[in-house]
Amino acid sequence: MIRDASFLATVAHMAVGQTRKYTGEPYIVHPAAVARLVEEVSNIPWVAVATAWLHDVVEDTKVPQEYIEQVFGPQVGRGVKALTNVDLSAGNRKARFELNLERIKAAPAWVQTVKVADLIDNTSTIVQHDPQFAPLYLREKKELLERALLNADTTLWNKAMSICKIHLYDLDTKGVAV
Template sequence: MLVERAKLFASAAHAAIGQRRRYTDEPYIVHPTEVAAMVASVTDDEEMIAAAYLHDVVEDTQVTHAMILEFFGPSVAQLVEEVTDISRPQDGNRRTRKEIDRQHLAKASPRAKTIKLADLISNSTNIIQHDRWFAKDYMREKKLLLEVLSEGDCSLYQRAQNITNEYYAEREVYRLLRNGEQGIS
């Protein structure tokens, strides 16, 4: 019941602002559903799965932490708060803001870190596939983020690590091929 309510709530919150998935133009709920499914693949903890559905609503919609607390209780609200970015545009450039958010996540519980790992996997896969240019910055940020997420689920951590390693290995192959074509050894 809790998980289904979270799914409906997140779907309505993202739909209310017309939010669509970047690159694919799918309804935004596709992403939280993917994150929740990954979390559900490693735990039957309904609060974690519910929080996975809700992980972007405070950042992206008109939903507040107080609303999450009221509708889903303190445990789900705490998990959502732990995975919600806390930086603001006035905090500085993107690199500075991402470091603030990384430090926030470093203090998160293993349960929240598991949700964030699933989020990272979903976003990384999508960005690598659809936006190679932005992927360079995004994957650098995610590589740093992995340093503070090791307390999350070990299988999701390994999966996220593999995506990052494969991305950098592929970039290295392209670099070597490009240099080889230019006669550089």
């Protein structure tokens, strides 16, 4: 099932020509990195690794949520749904943040662990390539860690929190408004 999730994610992201926003790399490098981080967690269920591969598929491609559930089962389906951001029509950035936060807060620990791995992989790219947006992003992710991701794997959670704090400190010392 993990191999099938990897294949579907690769094909789905390629089919829409998706690339990484700042680097232009094929998008699949991001889900692959998230899946690798999740695989490092001891006693993690296979559904977490499959969900890591698929976490952006519904949000960014033409693959419907129902297809994920049909092919990979209800657990992976619920995991992907919990990790899929609400539509832009749900309100302004703050309103969408709160809706996404409440959904991921109610998710199982293994889903929260996937979200933490996603945060870890996205952070360095955003800090490096978009220093003006990075402070807002880092403050939101730090708040997400503190308010909603408390059941995630402790090692990954600590790594993510350290990354947020270090980057916020670095930006502050460079004079970027944080």
